[in-house]
Amino acid sequence: VLIQYNEVCHTHGTRDGMAFDCDAYSVGHVYQYNYSHDNDGGFLLLFGHSPDVPDAENVGHVIRRNISMNDGNALFHFYGSGHTRSVIHNNLFYNISDKTYPVKIMGKPSDIKISNNIFYMMYPGEWIGIDSIGNFKFSDNMILGIDKNGKIPKTGNNIIKTPMVKDLYRLLDFPVENDALNVAITPKHIRQLWNSILQRRSKDIIPESRYSSLVP
Secondary structure, three states: OOEEEOEEEEEOOOOOOEEEEEEEOOOEEEEEEOEEOOOOOEEEEEEEOOOOOOOOEEEEEEEEOOOOOOOOEEEEEEEEEEEEEEEEOEEEEOOOOOEEEEEEOOOOOEEEEOOOOOEHHHHHHHHHHHHHHOOOOOEEEEOOOOOOOOOOOOOOOOEEOOOOOHHHHOOOOOOOOOHHHEEOOOHHHHHHHHHHHHHHEEEEEEOOOOOOOOOO
16 A cells, blocks of 8 residues: 555544554555645554454554654554554654643554654654553654654654754755755645656656565
8 A cells, every 4th residue: 555645634533533544454554655734533544453442553664754743642653563663754843732742552563664754743742552552663853853752753863953954855855956045844844845846747757656664
């Protein structure tokens, strides 16, 4: 399954009110070049097995080069167990709410890697339940601020700084052509970049690539 070049916004409710839902019995999905904003439930739900679906597995997904702006509740929900081997990399999460959590874990996923993302969150909340992730790697991310407890998940070369627009363009594999982009990211910049991505897509410059979700 390849899900790309979509704008999803203004969903309501915090139970399955996310922009995207990678549900039980899913294997090897790729979410790329999507723009999610103002969704009550957050950016993405990943659903493994639970008492209702005891044999459901959810394995090997890639979430890359997406933009999430002002999504609510929690950006990522990992619900249930049996979710393994997914990679979340090269995404922007821009949020000015003081009620949004980066991640909520309700279960025991394993082998999750979160790397090379920008978390531009004015009021970073607690990373709920991350200690329950088996073999969790959180590295090389750029983070604006720290969470309520004054810490970020198991660090590995993560940087706490104000991300610049040029960082966002590089993150999304989009050429940087103007030194004036060395300014802090704003919603206006995000919308301009999204429009540019759609224009490039129409010219088939950005490839619609598929590859193993085990290799980011």
